[in-house]
Amino acid sequence: MIRECGVCNLHHKCRSKSVKILLIPSLLKLCCDQGHKQNTRINYTFEEMKIITVIAVILILVAGCYWDNVEELFPDVGHCDTLDVSFTSDVVPILRNNCFSCHSNTNSPDFANGLSLEDYEDVSAMSDRIVGAIKHNDGFFPMPQGNEQLDSCQIETIEAWVNQGSLNN
Numbered sequence: 772m773i774r775e776c777g778v779c780n781l782h783h784k785c786r787s788k789s790v791k792i793l794l795i796p797s798l799l800k801l802c803c804d805q806g807h808k809q810n811t812r813i814n815y816t817f818e819e820m821k822i823i824t825v826i827a828v829i830l831i832l833v834a835g836c837y838w839d840n841v842e843e844l845f846p847d848v849g850h851c852d853t854l855d856v857s858f859t860s861d862v863v864p865i866l867r868n869n870c871f872s873c874h875s876n877t878n879s880p881d882f883a884n885g886l887s888l889e890d891y892e893d894v895s896a897m898s899d900r901i902v903g904a905i906k907h908n909d910g911f912f913p914m915p916q917g918n919e920q921l922d923s924c925q926i927e928t929i930e931a932w933v934n935q936g937s938l939n940n
Contacts, residue, residue: 851924853931857940858891862932865925866894869915895937902930 815823856862866888872878874888887893894901903911905921913920920926932938 851927853927856928856932856935858894858932858938859940861928862894865921865929869918869921869925873916891939895939898933898937902926902933905929 866874870888874886876887876889886897888897888901900911901914904914905926907913907920915921
């Protein structure tokens with residue numbers, strides 16, 4: 772590569788091993804055959820600048836990428852904890868948000884053929900029917916009526932409570 776030496780202003784053939792490009796693209800440290808060393812300003816062509824820009828953008832994008840999976844970033848997303856289900860803290864909120872509009876003590880005589888789901892005794896006595904209804908099993912009237920089926924975690928929570936003995940906890 773032939774460059775102008777910044778010390779003697781002559782053109783010298785530079786050894787490729789001795790040319791080091793600094794982080795600032797407009798500076799180039801040259802060690803020419805004459806042993807002169809100095810920072811000199813070089814002018815890049817449009818094509819060279821395009822290549823440097825593309826490389827810089829790619830490096831920034833690659834350095835900025837963080838690859839991970841959702842399970843590591845958000846461990847509870849998609850996970851439904853059904854190990855120790857409580858009637859009061861797990862089942863009642865699901866019933867309150869999805870069933871009490873028809874199956875409350877106040878509304879059940881008018882809308883739900885007298886079936887109330889507000890009290891533990893009523894829910895535990897009907898637990899198998901409730902599971903069949905919310906899972907939309909054959910032979911059961913699908914619930915909640917007029918709304919979409921409960922999400923899988925809500926169904927699994929109620930089903931786990933029933934399988935764990937329908938405890939009043």
